[in-house]
Amino acid sequence: MLTVALAGKPNAGKSTFFEAATRDSVESANYPFTTIDPNHGVAYVRTACPCLDREERCGHEHCRDGKRYVPVELLDVAGLVPGAHEGRGLGNQFLDELTNADAVIAVVDAAGATNAEGEPVEVGSYDPIEEVDFVESELVEWLADILGRNWETIERRSRSPEFDVDEALADVLTGFGATEADVAACLRAIDYPEDPIAWEDDDRHELAEVLRRETKPILVAANKADIAPEENLERLLALDQPVVPTTAEGELALRRAAEADLVDYDPGDEEFSIVGEVSDDQRGALEGLQDTVREHEGTGVQTALNESIYEMLDRITAYPVEDQSKWTDATGTVLPDAHLLRRGATPRDLAFAVHSDIGEGYLHAVDARSGRDIGDDHELEEGDVIKIVSTA
Numbered sequence: 377m378l379t380v381a382l383a384g385k386p387n388a389g390k391s392t393f394f395e396a397a398t399r400d401s402v403e404s405a406n407y408p409f410t411t412i413d414p415n416h417g418v419a420y421v422r423t424a425c426p427c428l429d430r431e432e433r434c435g436h437e438h439c440r441d442g443k444r445y446v447p448v449e450l451l452d453v454a455g456l457v458p459g460a461h462e463g464r465g466l467g468n469q470f471l472d473e474l475t476n477a478d479a480v481i482a483v484v485d486a487a488g489a490t491n492a493e494g495e496p497v498e499v500g501s502y503d504p505i506e507e508v509d510f511v512e513s514e515l516v517e518w519l520a521d522i523l524g525r526n527w528e529t530i531e532r533r534s535r536s537p538e539f540d541v542d543e544a545l546a547d548v549l550t551g552f553g554a555t556e557a558d559v560a561a562c563l564r565a566i567d568y569p570e571d572p573i574a575w576e577d578d579d580r581h582e583l584a585e586v587l588r589r590e591t592k593p594i595l596v597a598a599n600k601a602d603i604a605p606e607e608n609l610e611r612l613l614a615l616d617q618p619v620v621p622t623t624a625e626g627e628l629a630l631r632r633a634a635e636a637d638l639v640d641y642d643p644g645d646e647e648f649s650i651v652g653e654v655s656d657d658q659r660g661a662l663e664g665l666q667d668t669v670r671e672h673e674g675t676g677v678q679t680a681l682n683e684s685i686y687e688m689l690d691r692i693t694a695y696p697v698e699d700q701s702k703w704t705d706a707t708g709t710v711l712p713d714a715h716l717l718r719r720g721a722t723p724r725d726l727a728f729a730v731h732s733d734i735g736e737g738y739l740h741a742v743d744a745r746s747g748r749d750i751g752d753d754h755e756l757e758e759g760d761v762i763k764i765v766s767t768a
């Protein structure tokens with residue numbers, strides 16, 4: 377499963393985002409609570425379910441009237457403060473949790489109501505742009521430190537006649553989830569000495585910067601958008617990186633209200649209606665939230681998750697099935713699984729994503745929509761329903 381980590385300074389709203397996003401309002405009745413531990417849960421990206429192309433909705437536990445929710449892992453990393461990589465605040469231990477993250481959502485307090493340490497200050501008096509910069513630079517320093525710590529091993533390996541600097545670096549970098557392609561991209565992006573002994577801190581730092589870019593891409597959640605000065609949001613949105621205004625608190629309130637049948641709302645909806653018996657206070661709060669949600673086309677929490685997976689990581693959703701006409705697995709479940717594959721993935725890649733044995737035994741594949749065989753070089757598209765024929 378892909379992993380998204382929430383990082384940012386204390387009090388920015390990470391835990392609120394986490395709680396909102398991992399609350400399984402998708403199927404709260406018969407699906408177990410999805411938080412694995414307090415900082416580690418399951419959230420969902422939302423996409424159009426292929427069942428929309430058929431007469432009947434699939435009824436899958438993660439499909440609501442054709443809104444399909446695909447699981448990703450979500451991590452709530454404890455507050456980072458400037459200098460965390462040197463052990464300040466809760467320090468390195470929390471940065472290390474980012475090792476397995478495929479993407480980072482930097483939750484920043486767009487209201488500017490807390491300083492760099494997360495302490496409350498007057499709204500608008502702290503510049504949230506600084507927060508974006510320090511999350512990124514803490515990640516780079518953390519990676520540079522780890523490279524530095526591994527350097528002795530690389531130097532030792534370099535005494536062997538078969539030593540290959542690219543190979544040695546690849547071994548270290550794949551530890552951060554870098555694929556072969558990522559490693560190649562990193563090494564292409566920088567000029568570096570062949571001999572590890574000749575590397576300077578600057579060389580490692582440069583490598584850490586590209587490694588951060590390739591393996592820990594950052595989407596900024598401009599949180600507390602409900603109380604943020606317009607000017608802060610505009611400046612954040614003007615940054616040269618993905619930025620989504622969010623109100624984590626609003627999303628949490630909506631998911632709770634939906635669970636209590638007070639509102640008609642599915643995560644990611646751009647509006648909601650009040651449907652239950654609400655007190656005057658509740659109505660006031662919900663109507664206030666309606667204004668925020670109208671202004672930002674939703675609470676932004678679902679948008680932030682979706683953009684980090686579908687745009688930043690450039691994924692598509694593919695659905696393997698066993699029965700190509702019914703779109704079911706062996707037990708009759710319609711569209712049982714959804715896989716988030718890299719754009720450009722082929723049917724064989726999907727087979728490997730299902731199971732390595734299915735991948736090894738891959739023979740050919742059928743597009744379940746058209747019923748036609750598809751070739752090995754066929755690039756899958758968002759929403760493809762595929763029957764894989766395999767010896768496994």
Ligand SMILES: Nc1nc2c(ncn2[C@@H]2O[C@H](COP(=O)(O)OP(=O)(O)OP(=O)(O)O)[C@@H](O)[C@H]2O)c(=O)[nH]1
Nearest residue numbers: 385386387388389390391392454455600623624625
């Ligand atoms: N107005 C507003 N307040 C929010 C929003 N999201 C979170 N908050 C509030 O901000 C405060 C901090 O939220 P948390 O989610 O605990 O922050 P955190 O980033 O997890 O903080 P640490 O765990 O200390 O790093 C709480 O009082 C939240 O209710 C939001 O979207 N709007």
Ligand SMILES: [Mg+2]
Nearest residue numbers: 390391454455
């Ligand atoms: Mg927290």
